[in-house]
Amino acid sequence: MKRFYETVTVEPGDKGWHVALDGRKIKTAHGAPQAVPSQALASAMAEEWSGQGEEIDTAAFIFRDLADFAIDIAGPRREETLASMLAYAETDTLCYRADPDEPLFARQQELWEPLLRDMEQRHDLRFERVSGIIHRPQPPETLSALRSELERQDPFALTAANMMASLAASLIVALAALEDGADAEALWAIANCEEDWQAELWGWDAVAADKRATKLQAFAKALEFAQLARAR
DSSP states (O other): OBOOOSOEEEEEETTEEEEEETTEEOBOTTSOBOOBSOHHHHHHHHHHHHTOOSBOOGGGOHHHHHHHHIIIIITTTHHHHHHHHHHHHHTOGGGEEOOTTSHHHHHHHHHHHHHHHHHHHHHTOOOOOEESSSOOOOOHHHHHHHHHHHHTSOHHHHHHHHHHHHHHTOHHHHHHHTSTTOOHHHHHHHHTHHHHHHHHHHOOOHHHHHHHHHHHHHHHHHHHHHHHHTOO
16 A cells, blocks of 8 residues: 555544544544554554555554554453453463473573562462463462453553463463563563573574564564553
8 A cells, every 4th residue: 555644643632642644533443533542652653654655564553553452342342352361361371380300390480480479469369380281270269360450451551461461372471561660571581481491402593583583572562552551
């Protein structure tokens, strides 16, 4: 698609901030006003539009697509969104360990336990740790506490956490990423512990390195989206 606009502006509205192309405010994929909660996020979305050349690269609209999901899906279909996110807690990567006599177990303990324990203390809950791949359900009280934490989040934070949980295969990592001062690279190192371990043993190949970089970039963008949405 060729670029069809000249000017990109950020404008306030009754329900938030908008990006406008040649003075016309953008709508979401479902036709709703694309109003976002902060000027900072709207400005970042405007940069996506401003940075386009003569041909529009739709893959470059990461913030726009996340905003559309927040407005079109996470808001009006909140219960469905919460249920899909809680599913990550049932099989959270951080709860499934190697056998204690395996070298990988020590690395998992080093990277995963501090985050798990912090989450347990912060939200007064308990996670089941499992050695091996046989599924063990999390306590109902834990799932209830996690649901309460998700219910506190607005649609934009839920959208960011949903994307990060999907990338990390971990709701624990996603919730940690919503905390102030969260570090995308450090959290991705935690989420990618097993793949990094294998690469250290056998060496990185180009495909695996590119895949890691791509996922890290997507994770970092989702974290930035959450931070920009709550900026004041």
